[in-house]
Amino acid sequence: MAKLPVSVDKIIEQYGPHKAYPPQGGFYGANEPDKLVKTHCCYCGMQCGIQLKVKDNKIAGFEPWMEFPFNEGRLCPKGVQRYMQNNHPDRLLSPIQRVEGKGFEPIGWEKAMDKTVSEIKRIQQTYGNDAFAMLSGVSLTNEKSYMIGKFARVALKTANLDYNGRLCMVSAGGGNKKAFGLDRSSNSWDDLAHAEVIIVAGANISETFPTLTHYIWRARDNGAKLIVVDPRVIPLARTADLHLPIRPGGDSALFGAMLKILVDNDWLDHDFIAKYTSGFEETIAAVKDYDLDWAEEQTGISKHLILEAATLWGKAKTSFLLHARGIEHHTKGVENVMSCINLVLATGRIGKPYCGYGTITGQGNGQGGREHGHKCDQLPGNRDITNPEHRKYISEVWGIDEKDMPGKGLTAYEQIEAIHRGEIKGMISICFNPLVSLPNNNLVREALEKLEFYVCIDTFLSETARHADIVMAGSLHEEEEGTVTTAEGRVVKINEAITPPHSARRDGEIIMEIADRLGAGDKFSFPSSEAIFNELRIASKGGTADYYGITYQKIEENMGIFWPCPSLDHPGTPRLWEDKKFKTPDGKAHFNPVKYRPAAEVTDKEYPVILTTGRVVSQYLSGTSTRRIGKLVDQYPEPLLEIHPKLAYQYGIENRDLVKVKTRRGEAQFPAHVVETIREDTVFIPYHWGGKFSANQLTIGSLDPMSKIPEFKVCACQLYPTEKKGSEHRTESAYQSWL
Amino acid sequence: MSRLFRTLNRAAFFKALMASIVVVVLVLVGSRNLQNFDAALFAYLVGTVFAVFGIAYRYSVWLQRPPTRLYWKRSMQFLFSSMFFPYLYRSAKLFFRNILGQRFIAYRSRTRWIGHFMMATGCMLAFAITIPLTFGWINFELIPGDDVTYYAKIFGFQAFSFPLGSPMAFITFHGLVWCSILVTIGAAIMMRRRLTNGGLIATQTFSDDWLPLILLIAISITGLGISYDYTFLNGRTYQFMAVTHAVTVILFLVWLPFGKFFHIFQRVAQLGAKLYKTEGLRRGMAECPHTKKEFATKTHIEDLKKVSKKLGFDYSKKDGSNHLDLSPEGKRSALAKAHFEARKKSGKFFG
């Protein structure tokens, strides 16, 4: 029953996305705010500190927070415009319900709750508990992430809980757990400052983590060599010492070949390898045939560049390797990550000053949200839901019988497939817009249309929420207190600046009320966010992600605490592995042999061009919030198809021509952006948009066997020039600064 | 004193002198050899003549500056061309819209426009009333034998009449009261802005931004004081009211050519600037060699090259082109390219 109740245009007319701008001269009270609230930007894993100006319980603007150590006032355009998500005309102010033929109409909380709970009960009684699934997101705080993990297992009693971190950093998490037994960036960003060589692989830092740029530039001022691995000349690559324009999908071939060069030249830390690692021999055996000719063919990068990169890395005394979705969004995402870690371990450059490694988590709470039981296979403290000891401990904390704890459930994309097959009948979602962010979203839409009941908690009516039977008006980042964990592992405090407007409610309260109505009220009687955090501390105690020693007070006094922090007198751990005691069962860091294999879908005669997707600086994730902020939209108003002039010439495509891109999943049209800053065999489309602008109509739903991350970064496509041009007024602001 | 003479702009001095003499002559002629001149207003007359001298002097000096001179010359040249009537019509329209109506301010901020419009309209109406009175061009008389009708005379000729105590009489004799009210409200709106807008607070000065508003309010209040006195106090405080009002007005007149209020006279140049743009468009647009887009009129670019050279800025290049041929975006890109080349030459793009 979850087809759209009216035409999409009618829904958009009422609920947006509409572009909001600040009034001329700024919001009322921006000059003389009632208070400045120190909190963080919600738009990426850097979690930059920012101060929000509050006037009459409304956000009136922002003031840079100069003292917060990570960003010292620095912000990206999303951060500057972050305050504009508040006071938004599209904001959901009360629960609404789907009315066939009419759209949505406001209803009271009582009715919304009644309907939701009775539908949950009906579906679970008819089809079994696991037929009601939950999808969540890691833009939520640690408190909410933890509580949702508990809610799904204790109140909903379903195994099928997963989250949008599945599209984000699960490959990195998988690789890190295999290699180190723990899933966190090994160092704080401060260790970048004096690294001699920095490799940035598949991380468009200048657009997706702009404030991290300062750390890279600082390192370069201190003499660091910068190596960027990316199919495009991203802004970071433009002035880099080495840019390796890799063919999408070639990552493990490159890192394998580099490892072979390290071995051949004996640029290895034998002492470290012998004392603190295992698996080295098998690992180098796996790459013994990966010579430069082979590598050039597999990666599309000239030999001399590969050799130069390996030489720089091999000879350095200090180094830092960073990667992000570029190497992780693959059917071999975990392998790519492990092949990077192999380079780090071979040179023994970890657990020492200015020697580091880490994934750069993308989502606001991508780090913390993936640690506390938000995933289908996980329990708080990054525990394993299939491990009997872990199950026992958490069951005790939660006060339930271990036998009642559900087992491992389906991952996000698998849930959608299960809905499509008719196995899952009902769903509750929060903070996730799968219709934009999952691959092959034609299938996602069909699945949503098959749901018998779908309830969504959100602040705006996202593309996915349009398919809901009931949408509950939840809270924004600045409307509920909590903590998040930044990409460097620093737990920071989110402060409540204002209360939710009209009858919108805090997410936490909504979850707790549903839990109560499902009969688990005694397990969800938290009087405050701090109370949830205190339970989380106990639940995480003894796990790898140990938060026990972190308190709200400690966070505020120190402007963040790095986990693991096992006791109250522990100062936190900015740099991991200084003691070389790894969290694997044998206490050693593990080399993992990685054999290169091709992507799930490679180009052929029929589909000859590689399609890759990514992000732009002015948008965040599926754009539910950022596509509603006028200035951010104007900066890059529509997705463009980046294409090299040589490839464009082959197809007779000129700049701004509308091009039809077709894959085995679907087709869509995008204006061509003819630029020399991309590989000749690859086209790129940013994914933040929905509907006919969605790049994920084209992407492939193949998953990494271990992390179950979809392969957003490679698939094969066809290009057809249409006779039409992309509309002009949009170009102006896409290429130029807006006026 | 010698410094004053050394820096004296002779051309301007003579023009100002001429303007002052013309005013005096107009007073003599218009008041029928002072027959209709009100001796009580003598101090105001002196103030006005001084203001005319000052404004003419400053205006003349101003027009001698190369960019202003160019605009002036071009405006005249373009106006008195084959397009005379269309341009005259356009300029007249703009005069109403932008000089009398100050509509362009509304695009800066609406409340600011409302405040400014009230102030400006009050001032202009007040000038329209007081100058003819001061110059003796208008006077009101009771004709012997008819003590219920007022007769208004312009330049000594009878123009119109109205019965004493009629609404018309009330409106006419309280004209300045209405002006004062407009000015006071307008100035209060502007003051409020200056107290609350952070940007204005940071950049404002007392003499340029607050003094003019205070002065306008002082004139209005003391003026209203005179009305109050004869309406409610039977003239008991007339002497005091009249003197304070005269002091504020004369201060205003003497300050007119020097301070903020000079912008009232400069504003007319906006009409010239508009005309310049219109005629320029007709003559053709300049294309930026970098962006390949039209960005300004050719006339403007060519004129600017000459004017800036006169002012001591020579942006011409060896190859005969000129940095000013570039659009603003082109110039920014040229700078970035030069910077990039310099970095490249040093062997590192980053440093």
Added chain:
Amino acid sequence: MPKTDYNEEMAFFVDMQRCIGCHACEMACAECETNGQESMIHVNYVDRAISTQTTVQVCMHCEDPTCANVCPADAIHQDDFGVVHSADTSRCIGCSNCVLACPFGVPKMQEQAELMMKCNMCYDRTSAGKKPMCATVCPSQALYYGTREEIERMRPDSVPVNSFLFGQQEVNTKVNIMMPKGTHQLIIE
């Protein structure tokens, strides 16, 4: 000028090769109270078809500003600190002379308001001892506001330069551009 905490030790440094074209400065500029949600800073691609190179331009606050010289209305004022202010709203006649004559392409014309506006180095902030909005938020620190000692310590390979040659014309500015060591002037051919 009114009472002020303007710190003359502080200076502005620009290095557009560090710019990542993110437009944070542009968004932040609009938040500066003297601009009323209008952005005064410029960010543009140099030639997007071939490169992601962007340039960022604040007012350079020339020692002898061309804009003020060519202004027919005497609307552009340079204060005792050398800050060249946005056009005096009561005088500016919206003629665009400054927009077209500025060698750096800085002033912006507000067509309907018939008013030129330009960067005044966030005078509301700098006069209160704070850093300008753009340099505060700039995530790459292509825009830096601080002391000369700080910048020389932080960027040992570069030197601040405040002299430019456009054709025949030398222009000296208050704002510095970071150049390779040993450079004294940026020459724009």
